[in-house]
Amino acid sequence: MKLSFIGAGNLAWHLAMAFENAAHLIREVYSRDEKNARDLISMLYDAQLQPDLNFAESESELFVLAIPDDAMEEVAAQLVLPENALVVHTSGSKSLEKLRRLMDIYSDVPVRTGVFYPLQTFSKGTRVLNFEEIPLCIEASDPESEAQLVALGQELSKIVYLVNSHERMVLHLAAVVACNFTNYLFGVAKDLVDSENLEFDLLKPLIEETVQKALDARHPALVQTGPARRGDLNTLSLHMDYLASRPELLNLYRTLSDGIRQRS
Template sequence: MEISFIGAGNLAWHLAPALENAGHHINEVYSRQLQHARQLIHNLYDTQTHSDLNFADSPSKLFVLAVPDDALDDVCSRLVLPENAMLVHTSGSQPLASLERWMAVYSDVPVRTGVFYALQTFTHGQSFMAFDTIPLCIEASDKETEDKLVEIGQEISDTVYLITSGERLTLHTAAVFASNFTNHLLALAHDLALSHDLEFDLLRPLIAETFRKGLAADNPADVQTGPARRHDLTTISRHLDLLTNEPRLAEIYQVLTESIKRKYSR
């Protein structure tokens, strides 16, 4: 299938090569940051940059909106597509109804809409990720589009689900806890260790074992450890004393400690 990407950021960097490796042709890439588009097409075969959002004469059948959520409305308002093109967004939180509404308002031709959401964290410029184990969440405005998106999804991933907008929002929120918040806590631990002239490497075996146990357990709550889990108030008090001059860290420590204590209340 002929495919065009609108956006060349974190997701597009990995998804476009995955689709190309599955036999699809990435025809065009548009990005507000032309350099990002050029970087992406450098890794693709026979792909061109597209200078604007007018794709009326494009041979592509599928258009992938890989832009930040807060840019979707603006991009759709300026987007011109061929008649009966498939347009999918890749957002974890935007409902399909929003894309349907934008196309109804802004497009002069019929456009089929859907969602092609990859449940993973992506970073632009890193080695291309294999998609075979990445869950793909599919939703579409009609059965024909749904079937085609599922078919494309199954060509690159072993895990493809039909997910409603509400279910996808729940997954995306859970993903923020599991990924974004977790990584932020690792960054805070890194900064705390370095601020006391300790190497972050000392914590790496602990972090690795924590994730190994949590992922191996049916419920990560079953392998929770630490002073809050034990209701060890003496240790908690000592930690908070250490953080007296770090009020932001102390606040985060207290919120998470109270959450754990409540979950394992005696």
């Protein structure tokens, strides 16, 4: 299949190469940041820089919107596609209906719409991820497009699900909690040890064991440990006294500890 990418950020960097590794051809890459587009093109077989959002003469069959959620309408308003092209967004939170409505409003020709959402965290320039183990959430506006996207997804991943827009939003929310919030807490932990000239490496075995236990458990709450889980009020008080000069961290510590205690 021939594809074009609109957007050349973190997700596009990985997804475009995954498509090419599955023997699909990326024909064009557009980004409002031309350097990002050129950097991605340099990693691909024969992709060309697309100077604007007019793809009317493109030979691509699938157009992938790998763009920030808040840019979707701005892009849709300028996007020109071939008739009956299939355009998909890769958002966890935007509904399929949102994309369909935008295409109805702005496209001068009929196009098909869908969602191709990889449930993973991506950073440009890191190792190329193994897409076989990345869940792909598929949704489409018609059965033909759905079948096409499912077949395409199965060429990349062993984990392909039909997921509607509401279910995808809930998955995205859970992913934010499990990934973004957790990573934020890792950063807080590093700041704490750095403030006392301690090594963050001392925490890494603990972090690895904690994550692995949560993955192995029937429910992560079953392997919860720590002073809040034990009801150790003396230790909780000691920690909160230490954080008294940092009210934002004190509030965070208290909120999370209260949540653990209420669940225990």
